[in-house]
Amino acid sequence: MPAPDSVLITRPAGQEGPLRHALEAAGFRVSHQPLLELERVPGPDRHQQRLILDLDRFQHVIFVSANAVRFGLDWLASCWPRLPLGPQWYAVGEATADLLREQGLAPLTPGRQMSTEGLLALPSLQVIRGERVMIVKGEGGRRELAGQLAARGAQVESMCCYRRLAPALPAGALAAQLRAADTGVVTISSGEGLDNFLALLSPEETTKLQGITLLVPSERIALQARQAGWRRLLLADNASDDAVLQALRQWRDTQGDNA
Numbered sequence: 001m002p003a004p005d006s007v008l009i010t011r012p013a014g015q016e017g018p019l020r021h022a023l024e025a026a027g028f029r030v031s032h033q034p035l036l037e038l039e040r041v042p043g044p045d046r047h048q049q050r051l052i053l054d055l056d057r058f059q060h061v062i063f064v065s066a067n068a069v070r071f072g073l074d075w076l077a078s079c080w081p082r083l084p085l086g087p088q089w090y091a092v093g094e095a096t097a098d099l100l101r102e103q104g105l106a107p108l109t110p111g112r113q114m115s116t117e118g119l120l121a122l123p124s125l126q127v128i129r130g131e132r133v134m135i136v137k138g139e140g141g142r143r144e145l146a147g148q149l150a151a152r153g154a155q156v157e158s159m160c161c162y163r164r165l166a167p168a169l170p171a172g173a174l175a176a177q178l179r180a181a182d183t184g185v186v187t188i189s190s191g192e193g194l195d196n197f198l199a200l201l202s203p204e205e206t207t208k209l210q211g212i213t214l215l216v217p218s219e220r221i222a223l224q225a226r227q228a229g230w231r232r233l234l235l236a237d238n239a240s241d242d243a244v245l246q247a248l249r250q251w252r253d254t255q256g257d258n259a
Helices: 018-026 048-051 066-077 096-101 118-119 142-152 173-180 189-197 203-207 218-225 243-256
Strands: 006-009 031-032 037-040 061-063 088-091 130-137 155-165 185-187 214-217 233-235
Touching: 006 018, 018 031, 018 096, 018 243, 048 066, 048 155, 066 096, 066 130, 066 155, 088 096, 118 142, 130 142, 130 218, 142 155, 173 203, 173 214, 185 243, 189 218, 214 218, 214 243, 218 233, 233 243
Parallel strands: 006 031, 006 185, 061 088, 061 130, 130 155, 185 214, 214 233
Antiparallel strands: 037 155
């Protein structure tokens, strides 16, 4: 069986540091292989420039991730050296919220339920018919969020300021890394990351690596993994460092009890 204290982090390059340090301090052996690469979208284009100029006319502005803040604020600053205080600002997670607070904003968050579902449950997003909502995100992400808000009668605009790409790895490279590190747990941060993880493994490799546990941040991604045939799953409360560390500590203790 794989080692319960060997963890593979799959966050984008440069964003794994705090989690890695926390896990190593807790006694885990940590390796890193990004399952997503991030690329800035050229722009903003003319339509997006008009949206940015109208920023103070939006009632709600939602940043879906810390990456949305990192890439999106550059676009907003091109027209707004100081961000308007009129809109209500939102962040899906606390790391995203912290970046917005650094800009002097007071974003609303869904607390521990760092997900589309948690965001949609916020009281301020219940009665929004006729109100304007801007979602700052990566290309292709959070379609359900936009659809649900539009179904509530909001006028929804998306500002896609970055794209997520699958890493280019040679055939067999990911499986070899997992075996070399005797990996017991792979942390998965998103459904897209899970898709890339599975795509980087051949069917034969997937079968041989079924002893590895996938740590996922939501029931939605857990269901996605089960549908792909993965049976060893560990569910964290969310994708934050604290939630991942807590879930891994409890899992390691349980593995020790069962040894």
